[in-house]
Amino acid sequence: MFRAILPEGQIMCEDYDRTDDGLRLYDESGDFIAFVPYANLHALLNEDVYNESERSIM
Template sequence: MYRAILPEGQIICARYEHTDTGVELFDEDDAFVAFVPYQSLHALLDEDVYSGEERSIM
């Protein structure tokens, strides 16, 4: 599973595909979930490395 981080929230998906202008997100059944333009995408993380309880120091 992957987690797309956007300014207004997060979207969880099973897979994604890069396009010229953004990423297309799909669920476990290969159904289209969302299109996210690169300008709105802050990060695309593998769920194995993401923990909502960890904090980063900037």
């Protein structure tokens, strides 16, 4: 599971494809859910690696 961080909020997705202009986000069924231009993308987090309980405060 991935989390795309945008200025307006977040989008959860299961998979994504990189394009020249941004990311195409897909749900668990492989259905397209959103296109996010790189200019609007603050971060793409892999939820399997990033866990809020392991967040560092430093």
